[in-house]
Amino acid sequence: MGQPLSTTDKSPRRPNGRSARVRHQVLDAVRAQLVDGGFDLLTMEAVADRSGVHRTTVYRRWRDVGGLLADVLADATGDDWSPPQTGSLETDLAAVNREIHAALTADPPISTALIAASFRSPQAAEALRTFWADRHARCATIVRRAIDRGEVPADTDPRAVIIAATAPLYHTLVLLRSSADTGLAARSAHQVSVAARAGAFARPSSELLATGMRGSRVR
């Protein structure tokens, strides 16, 4: 909740006054505009008109649409999301994947809009990196619980498991833009959990021996 001004990367010198009010008006306008106009109609001018804040002010503080979305994302961080807990690695991963699927196919497509914006604005890209780093860190508990249960070897790399499980879904929906069938979420979870149980996600530098052999040297 640090209200970092996107443009200057430092907090406003007058955080309780007009600046804060303007920021709320603008971010509300961004969300509203995104809801009933989509990404295409999310323009600096539209946001300015909708918020009642002058155009030049929006330009000054947020620079471009990516900056606006980045600030919306920053405003949304610090929520209390925690990964689902269903009793097994596979079902946990599947549940996460279903949430991702829901987010990526939601209407209005806020997530997709943010990803698209990250290719235009370094600010949005950075905000997205931060967001994902946070989510990956939280999801690591899924793998740690599986380790505690003895489901997978102790040297399993949590981050690698999470990425392997979720990447196919992102890839299909975001990059290939094909309509992933509902089973993909579950199938990816299944495949990854099979590999993880076999010790394929052991950390390279670990002394603990995994069940599967590692070290697939390439060339």
Add this chain to the structure above:
Amino acid sequence: MGQPLSTTDKSPRRPNGRSARVRHQVLDAVRAQLVDGGFDLLTMEAVADRSGVHRTTVYRRWRDVGGLLADVLADATGDDWSPPQTGSLETDLAAVNREIHAALTADPPISTALIAASFRSPQAAEALRTFWADRHARCATIVRRAIDRGEVPADTDPRAVIIAATAPLYHTLVLLRSSADTGLAARSAHQVSVAARAGAFARPSSELLATGMRGSRVR
């Protein structure tokens, strides 16, 4: 080599004359501009100036930057690329991943530019879909060879294996924009091949029985 005009989706009525010459000039200019200017300087005006073709003509035939890149991509299809053949599923997948890694970190970043453009232009998005569909189809032979060798069950889904193996790399480099260490390519290949050998990539509707059990029903 059907030279489909991107804008009209139909071939030019005079395919050997000025139209073709103009197309070559423009596509050459796009490639050149991309090489020594990057995506940011790839503008309609720059391409027009560089190619010697008038601005309005470039607009008429290609509409926007995405259209230009889409046509460049279409112009590049029909190459004779074929997946590497190294003797095992794991090393084949690793080799593919290394090619992807090289392409995504190449300078100038043509692949990344195309992906970015696909979020702005439906034409570029469609071209990219086509391109990837083609590549996935060709990569399927990697899995088929593994089936023939008896490395993996006969009902293994080739496309699912390819996507699972390559998605983490795309995800890391393109979406997370973090600098994937060189080992990621090999590790993903290893993990997927372990799961595939265990039968985790069996086609849902297959009558053939895989070695591993399937059917991870969710909820």
Add this chain to the structure above:
DNA sequence: TCCCTAAAGCTATGGATGTAGCGATAAGAT
């Protein structure tokens, strides 16, 4: 060789986008 016309060139123009400079306002310190 001579038309016909598809396609390119050109000019003009409207709209969107982004910035500069300056005066006005109000947050917060004294």
Add this chain to the structure above:
DNA sequence: ATCTTATCGCTACATCCATAGCTTTAGGGA
């Protein structure tokens, strides 16, 4: 209460971006 100055609002302007309408050129069939 008063002053200082960060921040906003406003006007004007400079580009870019994209298209419309018209003229000119040249490919390719007769």
